[in-house]
Amino acid sequence: MNALRRHRALSRIWASDPGFRGWFTTVNHNDVGRMFIVTSVFFFLVGGILAMLIRAQLATPRSAFVGPEIYNQIFTMHGTIMMFLFAIPLIEGVAIYLLPKLLGTRDLAYPRLTAFGYWCYVFGGSMLLFSLLVGIAPDSGWFLYPPLSSTLGQPGINSDFWLLGITFVEISAIAAAVEITVTVLRYRAPGMSLTRMPVLAWYLLVTVVMILTGFPPLILGSILLELERAFGMPFFQVEHGGDSLLWQHLFWLFGHPEVYIIFLPAAGVISTILPVMARTTLLGYGWVVAAAIALGVLSFGLWVHHMYVTGIPHMGVAFFSAASTLVAVPTAVQVFAWIGTLWKGQPQLRLPMLWILGFFVTFVIGGLTGVMVAIVPFDAQVHDTYFIVAHLHYVLVGGFVFPMMAALYYWLPHVTGRKRFFKLGEAAFWLIFLGFHVTFLALHWVGLLGMRRRIYTFDSGQGWELVNLISSIGGFVATIGFGLVLVDIIVNAVVATRGVRNPWGAGTLEWAMPTPPPAYTFASLPSVSERDPLLKEPRLGVGLAKGEGFLGDPSRGRRETLCVETASGRPAYLVTFPDNSALPFALSAVTGGIFLGMLLKAYWLIPLSILGIVALGVRWVWTTGADRDRGPMDVGRGVSLIPAEEAEDPPGWWGSVFLLLADATLFGSLLFGYAFLWTVAPNWPPPSYLAPDPVAAVLAAVGGLVAVAAFRLAARALEQGGSAIGWLILAALGAGAVGAAAISVMVARPDFTAHAYDATLWVIAGYVLLHAALAVLMALFLAARGWLGFLGPRRRGPVRVGQIWADYLLVVAAIGLGAAWLPGAFA
Amino acid sequence: MDTLSTVHPAGPAAAVVAVMWWVLLVGSTLIFLFVMILLAAAFRQRSAPIGPAHDSGRERLWIMGLGLAFPLTVLAALLAYGLVVGERLAPKPHPDLVTVGAEASQWTWRxxxxxxxxxxTWNVLHIPAGRPVDVEITTTDVIHAFWVPRLAGKLDAIPGHVNVLRIEADEPGEYHGVSSEFSGPGYRNRRFLVVAHPAADWTAFLNGEGMDE
Structure with a gap:
């Protein structure tokens, strides 16, 4: 089989559906990655227009352009859109598009999940966009502090759009994070050990693990605040045992890692592009990876620096001040590693490099002002002034947007397969770079002169007029620059000439394929023996197209790739990906029913949606697996591997582990909230405690242990060639007993509006109930699969997936129900 | 002009922070210029030794020296400076201490x-000049913040909590204050005034003389 026939055969196997339908059924990372990127750029334009409205309003004192009601919506939505609907989705899009190619594989771990995440993002984002268009957008600031954002300050529907829309969008972040984690750990080219991984893959791995542990506190906070608004559960109302500070902790437990979640992928892009632009390799690969990991860890110890002025005790503030300054160290390691790389090589001033220089100038200033505001007494003066506005834009635009522009121009030839012909990009760079600094540099000064954030207009005579006028002019100059970039991209994508395959002379694998990339990426998978395979073997791509790598034979007619062992990169098993499917679109639409039901207070929609989710979820998982043991299969180059469903740790098991990491963080946040209210909220302890219920406790303990044991016995029965069905039904009964115990807690404290204590019990019990229901569903699903012959002596993996969910149920039931009953037992 | 300026201090707390700002600005500017010079120098024409053989020496200089040792030294000094200043500004017992209450609501101060x-008094806070004043800050509805930029940094008013801020005015006079935590549509006009009295006037105020509010 020659290269062209292989290309045709693989293209047939991997092709998305033609035409309009293809948009809704594609699960290919090329398509979904580009859809993510284009959609996030659309939201960047919307957020940019809002920024222009802000600068138009503030250009002159006493402006009559908009009043406070509209202005409050504008700045709230500007921040919300830029953070949640632009930055994070853009990162997801770039990661989805690039990762399989960087790692030398053919797609992400769960192609349908990629698409599901995209549609959740579109639907959640549309909710927010709708609210903006009809003038009922959230208006309490992007951080949505209660009581202002709760029923006291915002009785309308505005805050609900934020809480529900953003939570809907967060589903896509969690989905992408789970699958990127598993992809980086398992879906790589054979031979690509962790130490040979492209540095961007390391950065993305750190980023997504941070998403898994950073986003759940916000998701929990949003759920709690929405429950307060919809049903009067008083988590943040001080007179009923709540505390508004709880929201601030949960929000910034997410909010500060969020800053690094945005910065790290950009730093990864710089670590990738900068050495190529300097015709050398990255200085201190190990140090840079260690710095990225250190940044990820440290960023979870900083959240309180957004709360210096909330009256946190002095010693606590000192600790967080130390942590906040310390985080500058790994950042400095990276910055100097990059400059050292430039010294080591021969840097060339091509367009991506120009953007990286823009990054250096801007980000260093933002970093230095960041160190300033980490100092508590200084922060107490500039907090909530334009000094902070200037600082955060230096960090986010300098540290994220500029590197992303470098990425755009660096990978554009990869996406379009064309050479940039019209050189509008350089002019656009100068307009944006200069426009940005004109906009924000002097805003530091008006902040020091006492100009607060979020005021819709200001009086003359305080020395603010000139700076604001200059700032507005700079803003419009930068906007023209962004417009020019858009024109540049479209023109060059449409009419420029065909380019060569690896225009920058880079060493990473994404350049070892035809451009624009085919749906299957690599015609055969490379075998990797160093960090920059293309530097040593520039014609690697040609050999791969000829089928010299793994899986070069498309005769099985399925979408196939390999999983490797995590550390060594040795091939482990063969994965068959699902085909095109409308399920992701349908499932996210049905999921939207829950959010719509909450938003419109049409609560009947919620149980209907849950039924729909269960039905589609079963349909989704049903299509995986095989109805007989297949045994090892040929994957090329003389190697045979078992299929995924016969592995001890199939992809579903790895995905469950990392989804449970996020889930456990959410549960941990919930327990943190419980303990926080108990110790800090003024109106505690509650008037009365939940009486311990020995019957329910025994039910939960026995049920949980039975479920955990029954899954293990089911796996053993399969191994010995027997049937697992009886054990799985027993596991379902055990999990059901746990659920009944959780319900007993709710029944015992029916009035969840009485005190934050009661409301918290309901949420804890609800959480246990949800996981009991999941375990029941999984056990019954597996029993049905076993009945139809989809489980066997070799195909025990699915049972092991169910088993860790049962294990997790036992843990959360013990901790959650224990935390509910113990105070009453001791009182 | 300059009624809300943090760099025109009129009390000891604000003065310390204003000095701090100029120190931070000078230090940051020097570091910024240093980094920019290193960056620019990378582009000079030269025949650099290529290859991993020299990388360990480079890592010592760029990563251990400039990346680790340099920021650790600077940051340790800065952190110590910040903590010492923070400690000095914290409310501590004082023989001349005066205590007042500040209760925010949408959109007035009591x-x-x-x-x-x-x-x-409503929207006007009276204090004696030259004496430390502890302001006990709270709120009846949403979160607000008490901020008199020329006297001291800000502190939030949180429902159900009382936060204590130490302020002091060097001289008698009027000082403008604003609420600096976003609190809804009336946020922009969340202003108040602090009137610092000479000792005699303060006694008169406490005795209820000459006040028509």
Missing amino acids: FTYADAPGRE
């Missing part, structure tokens, strides 16, 4: 005086 029980 001030009370420990030395004159029952006395209330």
